[in-house]
Amino acid sequence: MKALIVDDEARVRKAVRLLVNWDAHQIDEILEAGNGNEAIGLIRREKPALVIMDMMMESGSGVELMTWVDEFAGNTKFIVVSGHDDFDFVRQTVRHGGIDYILKPIEADMINNAVSKAVAAWRSEEEERRHRQRQSLRLNEIKPIYGEKLLSALIDDKVNAEASLRRLNVDSIIPQSVQASRLILVQTDSGNNPLLKRFGGDSELMYYAIVNICNEFLQLQGKGIAFRYWGGPPEIAIILWDVEESVVELISRINQGIYRTLQFRMHFGISTAGAFPGELPAQRTEAAEALLRRNLLRHEDYCHFSPAAGAGGMAEDSRNSGGSGPEAPLNFADVQEDWRMAVISGTTEAISAAAQHWTHELSRRGVVTPQMLNSWKADALLFRSRLVREALGNQSDSVLAELEQADLLSPSPLPSGYSFSLFAWRDWSFALMQQLSQTLSARHMKERNPMTEIVKYIDQNYPSDLSLQEVAGKFYVSREYISRKFKQEYGINFSDYIGSVRIEKAKLLMQNPNLKLAQISEMVGFHDVKYFSKVFKKQVGCSPKDFRGQAEH
Known part of the structure; x- marks a missing residue:
């Protein structure tokens, strides 16, 4: 038999472990969770007979966990251990079938008595369930x-x-x-x-x-x-x-x-x-x-x-x-730009925030139907397809095929007919955006090293008026990414790098005595010879005229 301890304080979980005589209750596996959301995942996977839980937790409260257990894991018994002597909490515990409500600090006798009652109730109901199932199966046969x-x-x-x-x-x-x-x-x-x-x-x-x-x-x-x-x-x-x-x-x-x-x-x-x-x-x-x-x-x-x-x-x-609330239902178009920016950013924080905002809006508006979810899922997948085609062009078909194959292995956010969780929809949204972002990033990295290509592009187009925004857009990366990479790899910023390339090209052109400085300035991308001379002197340490004179001697 399994038991699960749910509390966001590790010391409380440790105290419960020490106070309960698990062997006497024939409980041979004790699991732990730090919040209600984590507990739901463990209950789904491990099917514990008993849950000992706190009421106030930062992520997934005790009331939410009780509601979920009562709805979707009704054969699991639970005991509440709380530091709050709150009548409403006690009422919620009774309403959802809790065995006991114990106040902290925990007394060994009290919690062991509660565990004993919970185990006895679980064993009795388990035997009744097996008996009814055997009856039901025989009924189906005859x-x-x-x-x-x-x-x-x-x-x-x-x-x-x-x-x-x-x-x-x-x-x-x-x-x-x-x-x-x-x-x-x-x-x-x-x-x-x-x-x-x-x-x-x-x-x-x-x-x-x-x-x-x-x-x-x-x-x-x-x-x-x-x-x-x-x-x-x-x-x-x-x-x-x-x-x-x-x-x-x-x-x-x-x-x-x-x-x-x-x-x-x-x-x-x-x-x-x-x-x-x-x-x-x-x-x-x-x-x-x-x-x-x-x-x-x-x-x-x-x-x-x-x-x-x-x-x-x-x-x-x-x-x-199930009538609609005062606000109109949320459309995917309302969050599409948020999703797009989160995917392009490539950061876990931005993707998580976009998924969380979407879920919050669904909850706040108060109405989510299977019909809406089918429409939203279709719109989300269409968004993914469009973004892949926009970013990868001719390579998009193979990438989309890989993503669709991965969809078959991931849990669907649509309700099974018995349950629906906003948390599951949030997790699905996060996974879809994160996978899309990682796929696009990996494909770009596989096809080319962005910085190598960017530097090559600058070397070929240095006479043009190159801007950080233009280069970022051409290579499907953010301006921040380019700025950060230039600092890391070359020790200078983007504009200074372009200036250094132009000056190096100018030094080569100065070896031709038939070219005037104004011509050289224009050829390397400086439209003002005075500004060219200023930048040249700053980088080389002498004026273009002095440099040319030194080269001649």
């Missing part, structure tokens, strides 16, 4: 699939819909008296790895388990039927013909049953009520749109009504509207 093809035909096969309904009536799957219905879609995702592992990687078995749990609540009371919809991507649909009951209450009971068995809660897209079966195709579109437009920042809302639901649907529970 329970017939309820005419899924016939039920799907009611939605997407107009030609055979009437014949399918007659068969469903005869088989008593749908009562002949049904005149009106709602269609509900259950948000599922075959890529949900934690849930899929419970079924040995068998996504079909996962779908059937969810269907059967839904039908346990629907069919006993003759309210409707859940089934695997075969008309498109993998979906679970519910035809609900008891349209008088509160949909929110029914879905809440179903979701609680799913959670007890699978430790996951699902999201439900709900259509308006309409004539059965004629309105089913339009109702499926409504339900799918409701899921696409659900507000991902409202983690505790699981019932999502389509905009067409109007007052009837929304009156069931206005909190589920």
